Amino acid sequence: MTHDLVVIGGGPGGYVAAIRAAQLGMKVAIVEKEDRFGGTCLRVGCIPSKALLESSHKYELATGELRQHGVLVEAVSLDLGVMMKRKADVVQTLSKGIEALLAKNKVTRFKGTGRLAGAGRVAVTGGDGSVTDLAAQRIILAVGSHSVVLPGIQVDGDRVGTSTEALSYPEVPEHLVVIGGGYIGLELGSVWRRLGSRVTVLEYFDRILTGIDAEIASDALTLFKKQGLDIQLGVKVTSARAEGDSCVVECEGRDPIHCDRVLAATGRKPATADLGLETVGLTTDERGWIPVDAQFRTASPGVYAIGDCIPGPMLAHKAEEDGVACVEAMQSGWCHVDYGLVPAVVFTHPEIAAVGQTEEQLKADGVAFKKGVFPYRANGRARTINDTTGKVKLLADAATDKVLGIHIIGPAAGDLIGEAAAAMNFGATAEDIARVCHAHPTLPEVLKEAALAADGRAIHA
Numbered sequence: 001m002t003h004d005l006v007v008i009g010g011g012p013g014g015y016v017a018a019i020r021a022a023q024l025g026m027k028v029a030i031v032e033k034e035d036r037f038g039g040t041c042l043r044v045g046c047i048p049s050k051a052l053l054e055s056s057h058k059y060e061l062a063t064g065e066l067r068q069h070g071v072l073v074e075a076v077s078l079d080l081g082v083m084m085k086r087k088a089d090v091v092q093t094l095s096k097g098i099e100a101l102l103a104k105n106k107v108t109r110f111k112g113t114g115r116l117a118g119a120g121r122v123a124v125t126g127g128d129g130s131v132t133d134l135a136a137q138r139i140i141l142a143v144g145s146h147s148v149v150l151p152g153i154q155v156d157g158d159r160v161g162t163s164t165e166a167l168s169y170p171e172v173p174e175h176l177v178v179i180g181g182g183y184i185g186l187e188l189g190s191v192w193r194r195l196g197s198r199v200t201v202l203e204y205f206d207r208i209l210t211g212i213d214a215e216i217a218s219d220a221l222t223l224f225k226k227q228g229l230d231i232q233l234g235v236k237v238t239s240a241r242a243e244g245d246s247c248v249v250e251c252e253g254r255d256p257i258h259c260d261r262v263l264a265a266t267g268r269k270p271a272t273a274d275l276g277l278e279t280v281g282l283t284t285d286e287r288g289w290i291p292v293d294a295q296f297r298t299a300s301p302g303v304y305a306i307g308d309c310i311p312g313p314m315l316a317h318k319a320e321e322d323g324v325a326c327v328e329a330m331q332s333g334w335c336h337v338d339y340g341l342v343p344a345v346v347f348t349h350p351e352i353a354a355v356g357q358t359e360e361q362l363k364a365d366g367v368a369f370k371k372g373v374f375p376y377r378a379n380g381r382a383r384t385i386n387d388t389t390g391k392v393k394l395l396a397d398a399a400t401d402k403v404l405g406i407h408i409i410g411p412a413a414g415d416l417i418g419e420a421a422a423a424m425n426f427g428a429t430a431e432d433i434a435r436v437c438h439a440h441p442t443l444p445e446v447l448k449e450a451a452l453a454a455d456g457r458a459i460h461a
Helices: 012-023 039-045 047-063 065-069 078-104 183-194 212-225 316-332 359-364 380-384 413-426 430-437 445-455
Strands: 001-009 030-034 106-109 113-116 120-123 131-140 145-147 175-179 198-205 230-235 237-243 247-253 255-259 262-263 268-270 304-305 344-346 352-355 368-373 391-397 401-409
Touching: 001 012, 001 113, 001 304, 012 030, 012 039, 012 078, 012 316, 030 131, 030 247, 039 047, 039 078, 039 344, 047 065, 047 078, 078 113, 078 198, 078 230, 113 430, 131 316, 175 183, 175 237, 175 247, 175 255, 183 198, 183 212, 183 262, 183 344, 212 230, 212 352, 212 391, 212 401, 237 262, 352 413, 359 368, 359 391, 368 445, 391 430, 391 445, 401 413, 401 445, 430 445
Parallel strands: 001 030, 001 131, 030 106, 131 304, 175 198, 175 262, 198 230
Antiparallel strands: 113 120, 120 131, 145 268, 237 247, 247 255, 344 352, 352 401, 368 391, 391 401
């Protein structure tokens, strides 16, 4: 079975690379061990978590905020089973969509665990132990990443688990302890808090959301605490274990915490172990990443790596960009992904989104900049939807006015960051954004006003 390209991994990077390669005329095969395509993102990550975030937010609205709109809902109750079924239906629908796209583009699917088996060879081991050998001119490694569990945390797949288990709790925990104050822990912590859990977040560092602009992260911390999340900073967790139907979390210098469930949300690492890298003379770095050049080529001829397998943000949309760029470079010899302009979104409420450099990064690099800030509370559309918490922060070069970073906390931040990313990819200045006519009343007007504010001339603040 000879192909022009074999892709190992059917997540966002892998299936997108396979489709684009097929569009370019290649004979393509894709190897995926799970029943469903979409990788962690679709099966047990981005998509199911956002489905639960949306459902839990609607539940919270029905139990309180709708009254401010004159909508009176009596005897609101939770049907967790229906909520979970909706989540599963969303995942299944999108997964079937990917299967249809692969079939439409004549990409051949092999079910099983793919492993390099020497130059130009991939061995696919099926669930029954049978092995299928594939030959290919080129091979893309797109196996994604998996959760990192700290020493001492005894994951049992039930009471003490990772984000995978936290997406499918059979009942609302009375007390959930989240280890890690990053986006995964805060998103899933928000879901279960809205549904009635007492949620304690334990973060080792002195802030949440490392990597996000510190001012925005500080605002988020204040808001999340007001919402009822018990966020404790500077906490070193030494162990977590299940004891019957409960759990015990032990921390350095503190009394043990007793709870119903524990979510370990302490990051992710590349799933590059046992890929057969040694059969083609490849090794990973200390973090498990596979070194590649600007065209995603590894040190082994004909072997490429993308997505979470290589350095850069571990984000689905970054992996997709990698996949497209990688296969297009095979044809043209040129590709480019600007990792400095990969947007990031935290889907809490309010949402948090960012693209470009933070204020801390600019200061550390000695870059002179100006800052424009505009609050949602001064936006007409935010008032009409009764969602005025948050702000936009725009950072521009002091000399050239080129936008260097945009950071948002507020409603629809994840959508608004798209305009910011587009503008920055075209090298926009703050003046450029300020001169764009934005429809009124809409939330994107906050971007225009923040751009004006960078020169001290915001109209509505």
